[in-house]
Amino acid sequence: MDGLITLGLKGLPADSRPREKLLSRGPGALSDGELLALLLNTGIPGKNVLQLAQELLDRFGGINGLLHTGADALRQIKGLGPAKRGKVLAVLELARRALAQKLEQKTLFDSPQAVRDYLQLQLGNKEHEVFAVLFLDSQNRLIALEELFRGTLSQASVYPREIVLRALHQHAAAVVLAHNHPSGVAEASHADVALTRTLKSALALVDVRVLDHFIVTRHGAISMAEQGLV
Known part of the structure; x- marks a missing residue:
């Protein structure tokens, strides 16, 4: 003893x-x-x-x-x-809930590092690829984050129609897209850029703006908007 x-x-x-x-x-x-x-x-x-x-x-x-x-x-x-x-x-x-509460109370891009931290906590440790959407109100405050699609370690199938329907359901004025790279490579692929453009066009038809698309790994998250890709 x-x-x-x-x-x-x-x-x-x-x-x-x-x-x-x-x-x-x-x-x-x-x-x-x-x-x-x-x-x-x-x-x-x-x-x-x-x-x-x-x-x-x-x-x-x-x-x-x-x-x-x-x-x-x-x-x-x-x-x-x-x-x-x-x-x-x-x-x-x-930690997730504290960051979510912070993003719900403030304009999302008043706290860009909080956005990265939140997405990394949500998606960074997943071993399969996940595509998620942050739905925002007219003041760019977080309404909800939804994981909408899951794929293999190499790819995920993403359906623009489903994202449009979820945006309308959430009464969103804007969205931030996010998906993880389980490989740990924090850079946007050509497919990522093409998908972002497709979703931006589809959501524009219902007056929902795409503000950014984050690529998330266990070690961080990069902004495609900061790279001029949105």
Whole structure:
């Protein structure tokens, strides 16, 4: 029993306990590993919670990589049971909702980095290609994000008529298009450019503007509008 207790936060030396450090010095004083250790709470046999937290960060490339990791990848980690996975996924969902709320309250392009972060959280960790649409009101505030089409790792079939119908249903004045590149290559292909033009023409018939098209990977998102491709 004593050996198991030392695997958790209580088994660490007093000056190494993240909770006490957070309460006395504030969250900014904690390292990424210490913050994650607070979330995980306990380690596994042979590895205390700080070691487990650091192993996760190293494996996924830091906090950003971990937050963009899906449930399937987390399930492969030895010692990361349902309770620990649930906590990590809950934090990820809170981050998504916080960004969504920010985009709902402000004009979308007042916070361009928030748009990128939101799309990366939504699409960046998917192993198959997904085409999504952000529907916006007349003040360019977010109404909803919908994942409309899924494909293989190399392509997705996108139907302009369905996007037009969803835009009308959402009473959207404008849209931002987005899809992920599971390959990690963050650049627009000729097919991406052609699709954007097709959708722009189709949506123009119902007075809905296409403001941008983002290409999303695990490591970031690029704007086709910034590249003069929309």
